[in-house]
Amino acid sequence: MVEMDLMIDPARFNPYLDYKLDPGEPGLENATPASLSVARVAGHELGNLIQFKSEAARRGGYVIYSNISISFARRGGFLAAIGGKTEAVIIYPGRRKLAGTGNTGIDSGDPTTDSLFKAERLREIEDRIREIENRIRTARSEIEIEELETEKKVLELAKFALMSGMNPEFFSGLMLEALV
Numbered sequence: 001m002v003e004m005d006l007m008i009d010p011a012r013f014n015p016y017l018d019y020k021l022d023p024g025e026p027g028l029e030n031a032t033p034a035s036l037s038v039a040r041v042a043g044h045e046l047g048n049l050i051q052f053k054s055e056a057a058r059r060g061g062y063v064i065y066s067n068i069s070i071s072f073a074r075r076g077g078f079l080a081a082i083g084g085k086t087e088a089v090i091i092y093p094g095r096r097k098l099a100g101t102g103n104t105g106i107d108s109g110d111p112t113t114d115s116l117f118k119a120e121r122l123r124e125i126e127d128r129i130r131e132i133e134n135r136i137r138t139a140r141s142e143i144e145i146e147e148l149e150t151e152k153k154v155l156e157l158a159k160f161a162l163m164s165g166m167n168p169e170f171f172s173g174l175m176l177e178a179l180v
Contacts, residue, residue, distance in 0.1 A: 012076055016032065019083075035078050037081040042081065045084040046068065049068060052066070052090065061090045061092040062091055064090070064157075067086070068085070069084065069085050087150065122159065125158055129152060129156065133152070135148055136149065
């Protein structure tokens with residue numbers, strides 16, 4: 001005879017998880033068992049990344065940085081994916097405007113102007129990175145720290161790109177995501 005305490009209830013061991021999509025995000029809000037949650041969330045976020053890349057290509061841009069992060073928690077007898085987030089930095093070569101700042105005023109044929117642009121932008125990026133590092137030290141929530149770390153990574157990528165001699169027109173796409 002088996003005691004009731006030793007029996008495993010399948011509904012508790014492998015519960016169904018409900019997912020909510022962001023407003024306007026394509027996809028289905030179907031419940032998924034915890035055992036299949038990682039595949040479901042990873043597949044959905046990969047679909048978002050593919051959508052970002054195809055939209056960028058359609059508009060003449062390039063995805064130069066992408067990141068998929070998945071949040072995990074124990075649900076029943078499984079380590080389940082409870083949410084996900086996809087990020088992408090897209091540049092559009094040939095566009096010379098930064099959001100909200102108007103024309104950059106850069107004449108890409110003038111090396112002196114390019115050097116001044118690069119030095120000025122490098123100082124701005126380094127100042128912003130220091131500011132973010134200070135905010136990380138005083139941040140109170142893990143979510144805020146994660147957002148600040150992501151912004152810092154994008155700025156470090158922009159700094160590296162600028163220091164390696166990247167064209168200012170190409171660089172303006174990085175600044176659009178990082179500084180706005």
